[in-house]
Amino acid sequence: MGQRVLLIEDEPNIIEAVSYILSKDGWTVHTHSDGETAMEKVMQGVPDLIILDVMLPGRSGYDILRDLKAQETTADVPVMMLTARGQAKDREMAIDLGATRFMTKPFSNAEVLESVRALATR
């Protein structure tokens, strides 16, 4: 194992919870909480999977997703979007932009683990 997951999320409690459960499951978790500098963080070391929140300070998750898909090095990295808004159009938008999975807060830990495992084995 030891696959690397990058979690981009601004709410400290959620970061702690998700990092905790993924680390327990054997993933190497990196976190980042600012939208504006998120792309730089990704470029420092392309992870195997990105979990990306939509509402971020500085820059929206959708914009970051668009950039990720536009870059050759990151276009193939699976992205799982998290959002607290949970309206149908948000999901459509995420999928259109190339997100691999879309998850609405609040989620159960089992859901998260299941999704991450599924994405990583693809």
Added chain:
Amino acid sequence: MISFNLLVLVSLAYVAFLFLVAFAAERRAALGKTGWLRSSTIYTLSLSIYCTAWTFYGAVGYAARSGLEYLTIYLGPTLVMIGWWWLVRKLVRIGRTQRLTSIADLISSRYGKSTVLGVMVTVLAIVGTTPYIALQLQSVTQSIGVFAASSGEAWMPRDFNSAAMWVAVGLAVFTVAFGTRNLDAHERHHGIVLAIAVEAMVKLFALLAVGIFVVWGIAGGVGPTLDLIDASAQSQLRPIAGRWIGLIFVSAGAFLCLPRMFQVLVVENSDERALGTAGWAFPAYLLLMSLFVVPIAVVGLDLMPEGANPDLFVVTLPLSEGRQGLAILSFLGGFSSATSMVIVATLALATMVSNHIIVPSWLNARTPGAVVSGDVRRVVVISRRISIGMILAFGYIYFRLSGGGTALAVIGLVSFMGVVQVLPAMIGGVFWRGANRWGAGAGLMVGFTVWAWTSFLPSFGIDAAISHSVFENGPFGIGWLRPQALFGITGLDPFVHALFWSMFLNTTSFMLVSILTFPNPLERLQGAQFVNVFDYSSGARTWSQSAAQAEDLLVMAQRILGGTAAQETFRAEAKSQGKVGFLPDVTPDFIGRLERELAGSVGAATAHAMIGQLTEGTIVSVEDLIAVADETAQIMEYSSELEAKSAEQERTARALLEANEMLTTLSIQKDAFLSQISHELRTPMTSIRSFSDILRDGEVEDDVRKRFAGIIHEESNRLTRLLDDLLDLGVLESGQVQLNLGQGSLADVLDRAVIASGADTGKLKIMRKPANEAVVVNTDLDRLAQVFINLISNAAKYCTSATPQLRIIVREIGGNTVVDFCDNGEGIPNESQSMIFEKFSRLEDEGKAGGAGLGLAICRQIMGALGGDVTYLPGQGGAAFRVTLPQTQALAAQ
């Protein structure tokens, strides 16, 4: 014999009474009850400062020496006032549209807001007025001396000097106390005006009483008095044609040009209609003042011992007849005449000195950006106070130096002729568009020099300022420069000689230089404004497009007009543009209006210079000039009705546009509202669910479990708070809020709020003035505290300063108590100011704050429900909110 102490006592009581009158008037004016303070009767009476001690005492002396000639001094002003439709009306209109503060301001403003001309007129006025102030001090001390002598005390010169000094000090205190209270000349000096109106009645009453006593008490009726007059030696004195006409001219001109007359006639005028009344009532006042002058003079010469000073007959005649009460009344009349003149003259001169000399030099001495940072208001007030002291000191020193020897009438005439040198520039300025500043400057210089040479310096006496040989042979032996025979014309009366040459050379150089030189655009604009004042009474724009920011202008205006007045001006302007809040669009019209408003405090030239610094000097362009002051007067045909209509339409359109923008924003927000609520609720729920999953599923170490449970606890609290806020807002918005009215002290509510917000223990330093907080409020105290808590914790959260401070200021504005919360952070950017009271409208840098952005929306709803308001207050150097408490009267009545 009358006790000298009694006289002193009576005078002190009278002075105390005047202080009281002035104080009461200021109080009434402060409460907004200016009704009768602005009446035409008070206005007419205030004009009576024209009648100084020179009139009260000196007219009798004048009549004793020169017969009927004294009448000319009153006939001149009578002509001006019954002819008010010609000139005075125009001056008053110009004075009010341009917010003039003094005669120097009139000249400076008319000729392109020139600083140099302002200084010239100011200097001329000081030189012309100082002897006159000395004259008033002299007359008061002389009349006191009369009483001292009659009670058996021989007065030494030292006694005169100390009496004069005490009078001067007392007058300085009075003038400072009531003359430098408000800065805006537009607000006017109600206290002083009412005090001099009272003094006007006292002096008229006193002179009439003495006159009636003399005619019916001593002479035995009208017939015998007339016989006595015809039998007296002075009936041989016939008016000399040149002097008669010249004196009428000089007194008429001085009536308009004397700084103190300009002050009461133009600056203090609050209603043009008062001129109609003053047009007949003031001549009537003058008539009554001069009615008994000849009888008193004739009877005095008849009864009093040889060599008695006729200047003091008004007091000495009743004294010698044993009428002590009458003598004291007469003394008070003379005292009133002297003091009222000195007070207003000092005030007018101090305004000129501070506006045209001190403040411009102060501004020049500072770097260009200083307009917004310096405390102009304080500088102006202090400089005015210093000027008042200085001018009275000058008067006193002149009194000491001159030794009080000269006959009153001579000083008076010299002084009159000096100030009349301004007349050509003034009349030319309001009737002739071709007049320009070079011409005005040349005329003033020439007139001033000729006057000084032929009248002022010789008035000190032969060999005093000018030596005997110069009088005889001219300076350096140049015969045609002899002070009393210029150009070799001898045999003229010295007064007529000086008047003729000074006015002739003054007017000629003024016109000639004006014809030969060119005015700058601003002068032409102002010229059109002054000459055609009745065509555009709202004042033209002197600014084109400008780079000035509304907020910068507000900051500057606050420094000059004071916070409340400036905010009020800006709010009214914004409202007339159809905007809410304190920041109007910076249109050329608005800048022009603001400049005039500032000119009311610091004079036109200074105001122009200050605005110029902020607008980066974009003054009138040629196109603007053509548009506004086109000499073909196309603009005059421009129907003002049409203008009003289009302005109205523009206002409506602007209001609609703004409403539409608001609606669009709101509808976008409404969409955003749901997803916002969703976001705000789901975020804490995510943490709760995730951590509870962890706790349920796995084996977790003890301390970690404790920590996770803590997070769950904290997040559920956050959820509860959010729901509370939402419900609160819902209730408030639906208008079904239950108010729990109670009574309490504002200080208590603030104390409670500071503690509840936790700000007293944090980094934020809170500054309060407990003295102002002793206000009883009658409202829902818990709700009010909730608003305060919100504002204080906002400051604690968002104030970016390294040493955050929050000033909480309670004050009274227009009958409402307001509480201002001003911090020293970065403030809120202009474009966000209108949105911050909307739901979920957190500023850019969210996340840090931990609130949902509902606080200010709730505050506004609460204040609305309480009948008050909360607004953003721009221009305070940080974020500032103003909470307006509900009107207390209304609640007290419940």
Added chain:
Amino acid sequence: MSKPKRTEFLERSSYRQRRFRDGARLLPVVALVLMVLPLMWPRSAPEQSLTSSGIIYIFCLWMLLILCAYVLSRVLRLSDPVRDEEARTPRGGE
């Protein structure tokens, strides 16, 4: 009796107003002339005094002028446009 025709009445009144203003302008000119008139009185022998008649003349003239100014101030319709303007942009209040 028959009511005055309104339009005609108005025209007359504004015409009157303009003439009254002319009167207001004329008054000081006439006054000045009358004030210097005593200078032109015949210079008679020095023992024949004119002072008392001079006083009576000047004061009568003065009272006449005051009366004229009073009448003019009553018939001239005055307005105070500056104040009107201030009233249009109310300060304070909602």
